[in-house]
Amino acid sequence: MPLRNGGRILVDNLVRQGCDRLFQVPGESFLAVLDALVDEPAIDVVTCRQEGGVTFMASADGKMTGRPGIAFVTRGPGATNASIGVHVAMQDSLPMILFIGDIDRGTRHREAFQEIDFEAMFAPVAKWAARIDDAARIPEYVARAYATAMNGRPGPVVLALPEDMLLDEVEAEDRPRVEKLRQAPDPQAMDRLADLIRGAERPVAIVGGAGWCDGTASAFASAAARIGLPVAAAFRQQDSVPNDMPVYAGNLGYGPCPLLPKRIKEADLLIVVGARMGEATTDGYTLVTPDHPGQTLVHVHPDPTELNRVYRTDLPICADMRSFARALDALEGLPQFDSGAAAHAEWLGWSDPQPRDGVAMDLGPCVKTMREALPADTMICNGAGNFSGWWHRYWRYSGPCSQLAPTAGAMGYGTPAAIAAALRYPGRTVAAIAGDGDFLMNGQELATAVQHGANLIVLVVDNGGYGTIRMHQEREFPGRVSATRLSNPDFAALARAYGATAETIDRTEDFAPALDRAKAASGVRLIHIRTDIEVINFSTTIAALRAR
Incomplete structure (x- = not known):
């Protein structure tokens, strides 16, 4: 049996388990894995701009394929950034495996550079969290991780990879592909x-x-x-x-x-x-x-x-x-x-939008325009915020994998999820729906989308505030606005800086032609939609909340 280092063994076993794509932000703690990926054409390596985007994309990929989405990040700051996606994968019951490059085995328990006890950190939010100390056991851990992530209630697994372990050259017996178990009802x-x-x-x-x-x-x-x-x-x-x-x-x-x-x-x-x-x-x-x-x-x-x-x-x-x-x-x-x-x-009747009097940018009719203009199997991907309510109410989802939305309520999810969807289903129309605050939590991943040739439409609904919190504020403390106003960039200019096609609109009647222009283009296409925060959600206004 030939000797292989831990990085090579890990990549070989990911291929054995059917991994065809992984999402990562590189770190010096798993260079051996990155080196092994150079010689592995079966795996598409998606390089992201922040680790939260990594795990959001991987969790979305897990929903779409039914097999664990694969994420790699480095220790310390990389792992803490990535933790939001682990939480989403757990609450949303999505199969995902997060691999974390870790400190050398010999420096553990000294508070070494970026040291964290990842088993303790992730135990409450993952199905299983462990550290691989023996390179010869990598096939065992990978197979168990796939089985754990997929079976029963699906969810995330976290495996820490000591940097020196990945460099060890050992003999290892690869494990066969693990399949999801089927259980018929009694x-x-x-x-x-x-x-x-x-x-x-x-x-x-x-x-x-x-x-x-x-x-x-x-x-x-x-x-x-x-x-x-x-x-x-x-x-x-x-x-x-x-x-x-x-x-x-x-x-x-x-x-x-x-x-x-x-x-x-x-x-x-x-x-x-x-x-x-x-x-x-x-x-x-x-x-x-x-x-x-x-x-x-x-x-x-x-x-x-x-x-x-x-x-x-x-x-x-x-x-x-x-x-x-x-x-x-x-x-x-x-x-x-x-x-x-x-x-x-x-x-x-409830899901048929009617125009609202006196509203310059009325999102209900915009959703109806999307329903008429886009294919029925369009994938709608959103993060968290009141903006998403218009699509939850008025969009008609075609069936499995037409909605990627976090039940955990994580802001910043929609854009990374849409990128994962566009890469997984290049023949389908994918739309990311984001609020202004929501978008700026992971909008940098537009650079990832452009770099990897993803085709998607991004709608940024900009009301100049954290709308959901403002709504709760107005209910509990009417008229006393605190910490929820936002001063935003020019989202269209920002998108163009990333290499996207973009424009800004602020009237309902401008939406249909803007959507037509987006449909006619390719790559990343962003429509910046300016709305009035007075129209706080699809059914009420701030004035109405204050009048209660």
Whole structure:
């Protein structure tokens, strides 16, 4: 068996596991890995401008492929910058592996240059955090990392790589490719579910979480439509199923269709498929309470530790989404409900934007223009902020991998995620939606997009402030504005400096021609949209908040 250094062994095993792209900011602590990548054409190396962008891109890539997105950063500052993406991957249930170049083994516990105990640091926000001290065990650690990141509830793994370990030349036995496990639902549990559906009067399904692909969404949509089961999406997981299915009821979270929470509260049977039922989806655990008196809860999840973790579960079903959706579609003798069509009609009315009087730049009609002008499978990628609410309400997601949005509420996510999407799906239209504060947290990654030839449209919604916090401020302390105003650069000029095509608009009627010009161009195309912070979200104004 030939001798290889740790860097070479690591790269060889990433290839074995199917890695075709990784995201990184280089560091001297993993030079041996960078050297091995010189001779590895199977892996596309994306060089980013900040480590937060690295892990945002890797976590988004993990959602799109179903296999771990791969990130490399250096120790200390690199790892702390990267931690935001680890948190997103955990809360969003996305498979990702973060490799951190670390200090030499012999200098540990001396507070060496940029030393951090990464196992302790990442343990609360990762599925597994470890350090590889023996180069011969790299194949074992990599295989375990893939299995851990993908199976059960998907999530992030963090592996620290001592710099001197990567230079050790050893014999190592490579591990074969690890596949995601499939678990079919218990047939008796499916029989029990069928009985519960037959006995229900007001059933509702809530979908979300990881593991939704086109086949899964199609099977679930077929089953739900056949019986008229209303289907709501968990917060920022609207792409779990096609929104044009005849029983889609809209999304939960912030600003849902007003009639949807009432429908959820009045349901006698809740079928939760894949979603964790987190704080945002359940409106602070009040829309559905953990003990949900008067309601029967069926919870389907691929990880047994999520079942009965927070919510009392009357029928827990441990299964992957694809296997469950197929089993559900195969059930026979189920009743027909009228509520699915009614819920869909309510959502269609709610998601049809109407012009708002006196608003110069009205984002609702802009979203409608996008719906009419862009392909149905356009990928909408956003970070966090009130600006995203217009797309959550008015965009119609075509199905899995048409929405990349952080349920963890991380600002700065949309632009890096859109870059990852543009590289993964070069034939699809990709749009990054960012607020002004949101964009400036990772807008430097436009340089990455230009360098790597990504094609994407970027919309920067600029209201001159941290809008979400300003909204909360006006609710709690009306008229007392503090620390939320922003003085912004010329975003179009900034984008052109990066090598993008860009323009600025401030009227609704200017949006359609600007979008047409962006569609006709290629590469990175940015539209800077100036809005009035008075129009604080899609349903109210600052004046209305102050008048309460």
